[in-house]
Amino acid sequence: xxxxxxxxxxxxxxxxxxxxxxxxxxxxxxxxxxxxxxxxxxxxxxxxxxxxxxxxxxxxxxxxxxxxxxxxxxxxxxxxxxxxxxxxxxxxxxxxxxxxxxxxxxxxxxxxxxxxxxxxxxxxxxxxxxxxxxxxxxxxxxxxxxxxxxxxxxxxxxxxxxxxxxxxxxxxxxxxxxxxxxxxxxxxxxxxxxxxxxxxxxxxxxxxxxxxxxxxxxxxxxxxxxxxxxxxxxxxxxxxxxxxxxxxxxxxxxxxxxxxxxxxxxxxxxxxxxxxxxxxxxxxxxxxxxxxxxxxxxxxxxxxxxxxxxxxxxxxxxxxxxxxxxxxxxxxxxxxxxxxxxxxxxxxxxxxxxxxxxxxxxxxxxxxxxxxxxxxxxxxxxxxxxxxxxxxxxxxxxxxxxxxxxx
Numbered sequence: 217x218x219x220x221x222x223x224x225x226x227x228x229x230x231x232x233x234x235x236x237x238x239x240x241x242x243x244x245x246x247x248x249x250x251x252x253x254x255x256x257x258x259x260x261x262x263x264x265x266x267x268x269x270x271x272x273x274x275x276x277x278x279x280x281x282x283x284x285x286x287x288x289x290x291x292x293x294x295x296x297x298x299x300x301x302x303x304x305x306x307x308x309x310x311x312x313x314x315x316x317x318x319x320x321x322x323x324x325x326x327x328x329x330x331x332x333x334x335x336x337x338x339x340x341x342x343x344x345x346x347x348x349x350x351x352x353x354x355x356x357x358x359x360x361x362x363x364x365x366x367x368x369x370x371x372x373x374x375x376x377x378x379x380x381x382x383x384x385x386x387x388x389x390x391x392x393x394x395x396x397x398x399x400x401x402x403x404x405x406x407x408x409x410x411x412x413x414x415x416x417x418x419x420x421x422x423x424x425x426x427x428x429x430x431x432x433x434x435x436x437x438x439x440x441x442x443x444x445x446x447x448x449x450x451x452x453x454x455x456x457x458x459x460x461x462x463x464x465x466x467x468x469x470x471x472x473x474x475x476x477x478x479x480x481x482x483x484x485x486x487x488x489x490x491x492x493x494x495x496x497x498x499x500x501x502x503x504x505x506x507x508x509x510x511x512x513x514x515x516x517x518x519x520x521x522x523x524x525x526x527x528x529x530x531x532x533x534x535x536x537x538x539x540x541x542x543x544x545x546x547x548x549x550x551x552x553x554x555x556x557x558x559x560x561x562x563x564x565x566x567x568x569x570x571x572x573x574x575x576x577x578x579x580x581x582x583x584x585x586x587x588x589x590x591x592x593x594x595x596x597x598x599x600x601x602x603x604x605x606x607x608x609x610x611x612x613x614x615x616x617x618x619x620x621x622x623x
Contacts, residue, residue, distance in 0.1 A: 255569075255571075256526060256527070256568075256569040256570050256571040257560060257563050257564060257568055257569070257570050257571070258560065258570070258571050258572075258573055259514075259529075259557045259558075259559060259560035259561075259564070259570045259571070259572060259573065260557070260558045260559040260560060260572070260573050261516055261555050261556065261557060261558055261572045261573075262499060262500045262503050262555070262556055262557075262558035263553060263554070263555050263556075264497050264498070264499055264546060264550045264551065264552055264553060264554045264555075264556070265497070265498050265499075265552070266495055266496070266497060266498075266552040267496060267498055268492055268493065268494050268495075268496065269492065269493040269494075269496035269498070269538070269540075269545060270489060270490075270492050270493075270540075271489075271490040271491070271492075271493060271538060272436075272487040272488060272489055272490060272540070273421055273425055273428065273429070273487070273488040273490065274485070274486070274487055275419040275420060275421055275467075275485075275486045275488070276419060276483065276484065276485055276486065277417050277418050277419025277420070277484050277486050278417070278418055278419075278481060278482065278483060278484060279415055279416070279417055279439070279478050279479060279480055279481065279482040279484055280415065280416040280417070280418055280468075280480055281387075281410040281411055281412060281415060281416070281480040282411050282414055282415060282416060282470075283385050283387065283410070283411040284387075284408070284409070284410045284411065284480055285384060285385075285408075285409055286405050286406075286407075286408055286409075287312060287381060287383070287384070287405075287406045287407050287408070287409050288381075288403050288404055288405055288406055289313070289315065289378075289379075289381055289400050289402060289403070289404055289406065290378045290402060290403075291315075291375060291378045291379060291402055292399070292400060292401050292402045293315030293316055293317075293379050293399070293400060294315060294316045294397065294398070294399045294400070295313060295314075295315060295316075295394060295395070295396055295397060295398050295399075295400065296314050296315060296316045296317075296396075297313065297314040297396075298312075298313055298392070298394070298395075298396055299311050299312055299313065299314070300312050300313075300389055300392070300407070301389075301392070302389060302390065302391045302392045302407070303388065303389060303390070303391075304388070304389045305386075305387075305388055305389075306383040306386065306387065306388075306389060306409070307383065307386045308383060308384065308385045308386050309382050309383065310382060310383045311380055311381075311382055312381050312382060312383055312389075312406065312407065313380075313381040313394065313406060314379065314380050314381075315379035315380070315381075315400070316379075317376045317379050320372060320375055320376050320379070321376065323372055324369065324372045324373065324376065327365065327368045327369045327372055328369055330365050330368075331362070331365035331366055331368075331369050334358070334361045334362040334364075334365045335362055335365075337358050337361075337362075338358050338359055338361075338362045381406060383409060384409070385409070385411060386411065387409045387410050387411040387412065388409070388410055388411075388412055388476070389407050389408065389409055390407055390408030390409070390410070391407070391408070392406075392407050393405050393406060393407060394406050394407075410479075410480055412473055412476040412478070412479070412480075413472065413473040413474055413476060414449075414470055414471055414472050414473055415470075415471055415473045415478050415480070416452070416468050416469065416470060416471075417435070417437055417449065417468070417469045417471060417478075417484050417486060418466065418467070418468050419466075419467055419469075419484070419486045420459070420462065420464035420465065420466055420467065421464060421465055421467055421488070422463065422464055422465075423458045423463050423464065423465050425465075426454075426458075426465055428488075428490055429451060429454065429467065429488060430451065430454075431450075431451050431452065431453065431454060432450050432451060433450065433451045433488060433489065434448065434449070434450055434489045435448070435449050435450065435451060435469045435471075435486055435487060435488050435489065436448055436486070436487040436489065437449060437469070437471060437478075437484050437485070437486050437487075438484065438485045438487075439478065439482050439483065439484050439485075440483065441477070441482065442477060445477075447471050447473075447477075447478060448471070449469045449470055449471030449472070450469060450470060451467060451468070451469050451470075451488070452468050452469060452470035453467075453468040454466075454467055454468075455467070467488075469486065496545055497545065497546040497547075497550060497551075497552060498543045498544065498545055498546065499513070499543070499544050499546055499550070499556065500542055500543065500544075500558050501539065501541075501542045501543065501544050502542070502558055502559060503556045503557065503558040504534065504536060504544055505561055510533050511533070511534050511535070511536050512531050512532060512533050512534060513531075513532050513534055513549075513550070513556040513557070514529040514530070514531055514532070514556060514557040514561055514564050515529065515530050515531075515532040515550070515554060515555070515556055516528075516529055516555045516556060516557060516570060516572070517529070517530060519569065526569045527569065527570050527571070527572065528567055528568065528569055528570065529557060529564050529566070529567070529568050529570055530566055530567070531565075531566055532549055532550065532556075533549055534546055534547075534548065534549030534550055535547040535548035535549060557570065
């Protein structure tokens with residue numbers, strides 16, 4: 217019995233010792249793993265570029281016709297003829313609609329007969345007046361009757377002319393709103409008429425930008441109907457007063473529209489071009505971490521000491537300026553040729569070792585000279601194809617790419 221108990225005790229002790237040894241081995245392996253240096257984080261990199269910068273003032277507005285009107289009739293009448301089709305191109309003075317004038321023509325004939333009779337009486341009394349057979353007062357009365365009859369004839373002729381509705385200017389007609397035989401009250405809508413070449417684009421800018429704009433300044437306009445086309449124009453007028461409610465100033469640009477692609481009422485995005493800035497430091501937008509306490513980047517540098525031969529990152533505070541698409545102007549904190557992390561920042565901290573996904577972008581003593589010193593001529597963005605939202609926007613605006621200027 218005692219021998220069996222000792223055997224069981226020995227087996228249990230042996231099992232416990234084995235388990236303890238396995239646990240000890242696991243702890244040693246874990247400690248060895250943590251004691252090993254972490255592999256470098258793989259990141260993408262971008263270089264600070266020195267390039268030309270086309271500052272722009274961004275705004276939204278509407279396309280307006282230089283001349284646009286709803287054609288209507290001045291006098292009432294029934295439509296006798298319609299001389300146009302919807303969408304026609306017409307010239308100034310071209311007849312569009314004729315109203316029935318049959319009754320007016322008859323009235324005109326009667327008035328002309330009365331005028332002729334009055335004129336005969338006037339001629340007869342002129343002879344009698346020379347012979348002193350009629351008084352001057354009677355002659356003056358007959359003369360006034362002639363003048364009155366003539367005025368009535370002219371008024372009726374004007375009424376008949378007004379029953380022919382004409383195009384007030386050259387342009388394109390819209391959709392016809394009347395039908396043959398329809399009776400029109402005075403002022404009835406007949407058809408829209410728009411002059412489409414050139415066109416205006418009306419928009420608003422903050423009053424603080426007033427000193428940066430002038431008549432004749434170039435603008436670029438984009439509309440959603442033709443997203444790949446840029447329409448060019450110039451500022452033609454600036455309002456002499458600031459809107460007290462919005463603190464914006466109204467601006468009007470004139471654009472040539474030979475293809476008549478821009479139509480009145482279209483929503484437009486307008487870029488007012490400012491003088492070009494030379495030698496501006498720029499970075500891709502994704503390389504900058506925007507925070508309420510300041511904007512920063514991870515600057516890539518050769519390691520020192522124990523990290524010699526590696527690339528390490530240091531967080532660097534920067535001051536940013538204008539934004540144009542995915543490019544941000546860097547005002548302070550970096551120099552041309554500096555290399556920063558453009559993706560993978562979330563896994564980094566000061567002193568982290570990194571490996572750049574594209575080895576050609578590496579920096580350090582073994583990197584080729586062309587990768588350490590950027591060329592101003594290469595990689596510079598095309599200033600004509602990129603539009604900044606504003607040249608001094610707040611950091612909150614930079615964090616929101618859809619934030620624009622107030623309308």
